[in-house]
Amino acid sequence: MLYDSTISDIAELVGKQQSQQDIIITLKTTLDVQKKKNIEMENLQNALKNEINEMKRTSQLQQDVTIPLQSTSIKPYSNGCQSNGFDYDMGTGICYKLIEERLTWDAAREKCHGWNAELISIHSQQENDLVHSIAKSLSFEIWIGLNDQAQEGSFVWADESSVGYKNWDSDEPNGGRSENCVIVWYIDGTWWDYGCNYKKPSVCKL
Numbered sequence: 001m002l003y004d005s006t007i008s009d010i011a012e013l014v015g016k017q018q019s020q021q022d023i024i025i026t027l028k029t030t031l032d033v034q035k036k037k038n039i040e041m042e043n044l045q046n047a048l049k050n051e052i053n054e055m056k057r058t059s060q061l062q063q064d065v066t067i068p069l070q071s072t073s074i075k076p077y078s079n080g081c082q083s084n085g086f087d088y089d090m091g092t093g094i095c096y097k098l099i100e101e102r103l104t105w106d107a108a109r110e111k112c113h114g115w116n117a118e119l120i121s122i123h124s125q126q127e128n129d130l131v132h133s134i135a136k137s138l139s140f141e142i143w144i145g146l147n148d149q150a151q152e153g154s155f156v157w158a159d160e161s162s163v164g165y166k167n168w169d170s171d172e173p174n175g176g177r178s179e180n181c182v183i184v185w186y187i188d189g190t191w192w193d194y195g196c197n198y199k200k201p202s203v204c205k206l
Ligand SMILES: [Ca+2]
Pocket: 148, 152, 153, 175, 176, 177, 178, 179, 180, 181, 193
């Protein structure tokens, strides 16, 4: 009886030990699975971080591009007027700059190009009054963008805007092939065709 009891006790102990081992194996397996899941989670987090950084970078790039475009569309002239010494004229809404240095028509035009501008085109009495007032203040005639260098008698603006308003003096233009550029006369603001190689002050327009 005692013997049987001892055998059964041992069997029970062995059984308990076996089941404990099983539990340990199960726990180990669970731990391995958890570790694997942690690594996967970490990888996912890193991928998300990278994606967020990329989105931040792209949105910064978009802002860099968008802001100047917006400000340009709101105030078309102010940026240009503020740079290179251009002035904004309230009456005509144009951005202009006087070149006091006396230059040939071509050299004056080149100078305007250096500021992304063009020799001035005139499309209204107000614009002509502006150029006339500048000429008057210098007591000197001023080059404007009008010229017939490409085709005799066919006057065009340097900035390629269409010719509408005109203010020729009564017998002008009269110079034929020898006078292909145009000035605003400082006395009364009328236009004369003139030899392009004479040197005169000029006005650029943005
Ligand atoms: Ca001519």
